[in-house]
Amino acid sequence: MAKISINLATGSFQKEEIIVGIDLGTTNSLVAFINPDKNPQVINDSGKGILVPSVVYFNNQNETVVGNEAKEFLTTDPSNTIFSVKRLLGRSYKDVAEHKDIFSYKIIDDDSDSLVKIQAGNRFYTPIELSAEILKELKARAEHALKTPVNRAVITVPAYFNDSQRQATRDAGKLAGLDVMRIVNEPTAASLAYGIGLDPSQQKTIAVYDLGGGTFDVSILQIQNGIFEVLATNGNTYLGGDDFDRAILNHWIEKNNLDIKVLSEDNILMQTLRLQAEAAKKALSTQNLYNEKVGEIWCTLDNQTFEQLISAKVEETITACKNALKDADLTASDIDEVILVGGSTRTPFVKQAVEDFFGKKPQDNINPDEVVALGAAIQADVLAGNRSDILLLDVTPLSLGIETMGGLMDVIIARNSKVPTKAGRQYTTSVDGQVNMKISVYQGERDLVKENRKLAEFDLKGIPAMPAGLPKVDINFLLNADGILTVQAIELRSGVKQEIEITPSYGLSDDTVEKMLLDSIEHAKSDVEQRMLIEARSEGEQLLYTAERFIEKHAEHLTAEEIAKTKVHIEALKSALATQEKDTILKKADELNEFTRPFAERVMDAAISTAMKGKKIE
Numbered sequence: 001m002a003k004i005s006i007n008l009a010t011g012s013f014q015k016e017e018i019i020v021g022i023d024l025g026t027t028n029s030l031v032a033f034i035n036p037d038k039n040p041q042v043i044n045d046s047g048k049g050i051l052v053p054s055v056v057y058f059n060n061q062n063e064t065v066v067g068n069e070a071k072e073f074l075t076t077d078p079s080n081t082i083f084s085v086k087r088l089l090g091r092s093y094k095d096v097a098e099h100k101d102i103f104s105y106k107i108i109d110d111d112s113d114s115l116v117k118i119q120a121g122n123r124f125y126t127p128i129e130l131s132a133e134i135l136k137e138l139k140a141r142a143e144h145a146l147k148t149p150v151n152r153a154v155i156t157v158p159a160y161f162n163d164s165q166r167q168a169t170r171d172a173g174k175l176a177g178l179d180v181m182r183i184v185n186e187p188t189a190a191s192l193a194y195g196i197g198l199d200p201s202q203q204k205t206i207a208v209y210d211l212g213g214g215t216f217d218v219s220i221l222q223i224q225n226g227i228f229e230v231l232a233t234n235g236n237t238y239l240g241g242d243d244f245d246r247a248i249l250n251h252w253i254e255k256n257n258l259d260i261k262v263l264s265e266d267n268i269l270m271q272t273l274r275l276q277a278e279a280a281k282k283a284l285s286t287q288n289l290y291n292e293k294v295g296e297i298w299c300t301l302d303n304q305t306f307e308q309l310i311s312a313k314v315e316e317t318i319t320a321c322k323n324a325l326k327d328a329d330l331t332a333s334d335i336d337e338v339i340l341v342g343g344s345t346r347t348p349f350v351k352q353a354v355e356d357f358f359g360k361k362p363q364d365n366i367n368p369d370e371v372v373a374l375g376a377a378i379q380a381d382v383l384a385g386n387r388s389d390i391l392l393l394d395v396t397p398l399s400l401g402i403e404t405m406g407g408l409m410d411v412i413i414a415r416n417s418k419v420p421t422k423a424g425r426q427y428t429t430s431v432d433g434q435v436n437m438k439i440s441v442y443q444g445e446r447d448l449v450k451e452n453r454k455l456a457e458f459d460l461k462g463i464p465a466m467p468a469g470l471p472k473v474d475i476n477f478l479l480n481a482d483g484i485l486t487v488q489a490i491e492l493r494s495g496v497k498q499e500i501e502i503t504p505s506y507g508l509s510d511d512t513v514e515k516m517l518l519d520s521i522e523h524a525k526s527d528v529e530q531r532m533l534i535e536a537r538s539e540g541e542q543l544l545y546t547a548e549r550f551i552e553k554h555a556e557h558l559t560a561e562e563i564a565k566t567k568v569h570i571e572a573l574k575s576a577l578a579t580q581e582k583d584t585i586l587k588k589a590d591e592l593n594e595f596t597r598p599f600a601e602r603v604m605d606a607a608i609s610t611a612m613k614g615k616k617i618e
Contacts, residue, residue, distance in 0.1 A: 019152040019181060019384050020142050021189070021376025024131065024169065026086040027213030027240075028343075029054050030370065031138040031153075032377035033146065034386070040193065040374040045141035051369060052141070056082045056133045058120040066137040075271045079105050080120045084214055085134075087237060088116050088127040089172075090165030108590055115168075117586060124586040126532065128172045135176035151521070153178045154380040156372050158210075159185040159219045159233045163423055167411050174445075174524045179517060181383045182416050186210060187219035188228045189375030190341045193366055198378075200226040204336040207324075209354050209362065211317060212342035214240040218321050220328040220335075232327035234320040239313060241281070241344035247309040248277035248301060256297050273297070281306070285346050307349045314353050321357055338362040343369045383416075396421070397513045400477055400485060403440040403449045405430060406534035412477045415445065415517075419483070424476035430542065433465040437473060439489050441502060445520030447527035453516075455502045460489040462496045468545075529582075536585040540577050543589050544570060547596060550603075557603045569595050 021032045021040070028051040035041045044050045048068065057070035058080045065073070073081040082105055092115055106119040117124045135155075142150045155178075157169050166183050173180035187208035191197050196204060203224040210217050217235030221228050252273065253260060263270055276299045280290040284306050292299045325331060338358045344350060345368045354362050366374065381387055396419055401411040404427070413423050429437065437460045444452025463471050471491055478486040488499040520527070547570055551563055558566075569592040576588040 017152065018142075018146060018148060018150055019154065019380035020138075020150055021373050021378070021380045022135065022138055022153050022155045022173075023186070023189075023373035023376060024086065024134065024155055024157075024172075025054055025212065025372075026084050026215050027054060027242075028052060028369070029134050029138055030373045031142045032370070032373040033142065034377055034381045040377040040381075042370045042373055043142050043145045045145040048141070052134065052137055054083065054086065054134050056085070056130050058082075058123070060121070062121060062123055064133050066133050075268060081105065082118060082120065082125075082130050085118075085127050085130045087214075088118070089131060090127075090162065090168035091116055108586070119590075122587065123583050128168050128175060128528070131169070131172035132175035135173055135178060139176055139178060151177065151179055152181055152380075154182045154184055154376045154383065155180055156184050156186045156189045156376050158215075158217055159187050159230045160217060160235070163412070163425060167414060170411075170414055171528070174520065175528050177521060177524065179521055180416075182379060183414070184376055184379050185219070185228070185230060186341065186372045187221055187230070187339075189372045189379060190339050191221060191223065191228065191375065192378045193371045193375035194337075194339060194363055196337060196339075197223045197226060197228055205231075205330065205334055206337040206339060207321070207335045207358060208339045208341055209317070209321065209345065210235075210341035211344040211350060212240050213344065214238070214242050216240055216317050216320065216342075218317070218324045220324050220330065231330070232324045234324040234327065236316065236320065239316060240342075241278075243313050244281050244310050244344065244347070245274060245277040247313070248280055248306065249273055251301070251305070251309055252277070252297065252299055255300075258297070269294070273299070281347070285348060310347070310349065314350055317350075318353055318357050321354075332358045335360070339371070340364045340368050341371055396479060396483075398443050398453075398516060399445055400441070400443055400455075400479070402475060402487075403442060405538045407449050408531055408534055409442055409444065409447055409449045409452055412475065413479055417479075420478075420480045422476065422478045424474055427473045427475060428469050429463070429466070429471050429473075430468055430538075432468050434468070434471070435463050435465055436461050437463060437489070439475065439487065439498075441485075441487055441500075444516055446516075446523065447531040451519070451523075451527075455485070456487070456500055458487075458489075458498060458500050460491065460496065460498045462494070463491050464494050466493075533580065533582045533585075536582045536589075537577060540573055540585045540589050543592060544573055544577075547592060550596070550600065554603045558599060562599050566592075566596055 018033055023030050030042055030050050030052060032040050032042045042050045052067045053071045055067065055070040055074065057065040057073040057077070059065070070081060074083065108117040108119060108124065115126065117126055118130065139150055153173060155169055155173055157166055169183055170180045187210065190208050191206060196202070196206060206221050206223065208219045208221065215235070215237045216239045217233055219233045220231045222231050253263065272294055276292060276294055280299065280301045283290045284301065284303050288303045290301045335358055338354060338360060340351065340354065340362045345364065351362065351364065396413060396415055396417050399411045399415045400413040401409050404410045410425070412425055413421060438457065439460060440449065440457045441455045442449045442452040443455055446452050460473065472493060474490050474492060476488045485502045486499060487502065488497070490497040547566065551558070551566060555563060573588040573592050576584045
């Protein structure tokens with residue numbers, strides 16, 4: 001019996017279920033769809049507003065609150081209110097260490113290259129889980145507004161996101177119960193919203209200037225035959241409208257002779273002034289003077305002063321535009337169109353600066369907050385096969401990846417990637433002196449390789465014996481237009497190399513592919529829980545190995561108390577590993593890390609100092 005979907009909101013038949021477009025933003029997120037009139041439209045569910053603040057709050061019972069309601073806890077319970085999680089997706093602690101001060105919540109520092117974890121209460125969360133909470137809220141709003149299940153989505157990411165960050169975004173979608181059809185670059189989505197690139201005969205070079213609440217990036221795209229190529233991208237992930245608000249706030253503090261120390265201790269007053277600064281910024285887009293009062297504090301600002309306050313930040317964005325053009329080997333006159341994205345581009349001073357630099361008026365007639373989500377909805381419509389004017393290129397039906405520690409699947413080429421395609425990732429050894437590395441290639445959507453289809457296995461032999469973590473092994477996947485996969489492994493320090501050819505899609509019917517996809521969505525929650533437990537165990541075991549070796553090698557430089565207490569922490573971690581409870585393992589690992597850090601740094605400093613004198617500590 002055939003299934004027919006009916007949209008209860010519109011009464012119309014659907015060839016397929018709705019595929020939505022999602023803009024998962026640093027500050028705000030939103031969802032869009034193609035309405036019955038065949039136009040992209042953002043969803044405003046129950047009058048809650050189009051923008052969903054990308055904020056997640058955990059109460060004492062570990063229950064989650066997302067969006068506007070969560071935002072209220074930023075001042076009252078900051079350590080359990082997570083914001084700007086997009087900045088942490090697919091990143092290690094080392095990537096974000098220099099910016100840790102901007103986060104009011106605890107990011108776990110395990111002094112390694114493993115992905116960051118965030119602590120709220122007694123639980124530890126990955127950015128993937130937190131992003132999934134935001135996506136669940138968007139999914140729920142879409143389903144409520146459209147009166148139909150929403151299980152498929154196109155999600156946008158910045159053009160500069162690497163493979164790890166893109167895969168993390170996919171995983172977040174899967175955990176939220178969404179089949180992520182495609183990850184699309186935000187500038188590409190913005191271009192589609194303006195109709196650029198929909199006509200295959202069109203050939204254009206465009207600049208997308210994206211200034212959001214907390215981030216800025218500019219992308220130079222070349223579009224021909226319906227293919228979007230990112231020629232260059234530049235920007236600053238810590239520059240945005242928030243900086244404009246801060247500049248206004250600092251101006252008012254100075255003008256009113258306020259004591260910054262006293263002010264910083266008064267969360268409610270500080271937040272009230274911040275909100276006034278944001279209101280002033282918005283008001284000055286359409287008027288010349290803002291004049292309000294908070295208690296006895298005058299919040300007065302005119303346009304000229306505002307422009308002086310933000311001119312240095314705006315100039316930074318123009319410098320980024322210059323650098324992007326230089327990297328693309330182009331000049332401003334080579335750009336056919338300039339598109340504005342992000343709420344902060346509403347500021348007239350910003351628009352004028354962009355127009356002056358590129359020498360042409362930028363496109364801004366689509367709401368800059370909505371343009372990316374609208375473009376994602378158009379891309380979703382293309383994937384749904386509802387646009388006969390656009391040719392869909394061949395895509396790979398299932399993800400391709402390799403087995404990593406603990407039997408986990410690490411995806412290298414995600415499903416729905418256009419073919420031909422090439423992707424790679426870097427790995428290292430987990431044991432001292434390891435000279436061989438087994439590379440097992442799998443196809444499928446589950447987190448554990450045992451649930452996926454094994455395609456091939458080979459050994460990379462002859463890796464020079466080095467301490468764990470030192471060898472650098474690049475694993476590259478090349479999938480050609482005929483569906484032939486070449487897997488190449490190379491150890492960069494020695495040049496040792498091995499490769500194999502595989503035909504990944506051989507023997508798989510459409511039904512099998514569909515079943516593998518449905519299984520991955522159905523088991524997403526349990527798969528991710530298993531993955532996180534295995535990762536926690538692997539990290540815990542690695543830390544035990546490192547800590548025990550450290551005590552053996554450096555006992556003479558440690559006090560008896562330091563050694564005894566470290567051993568207590570080691571035993572506690574061993575006990576935690578036996579519990580099979582992720583949060584317990586991570587808690588004990590964090591305690592061991594925190595306890596040993598001060599004297600580990602002391603020993604390392606002593607080692608460096610001795611080495612400088614021509615001696616060496618083994």
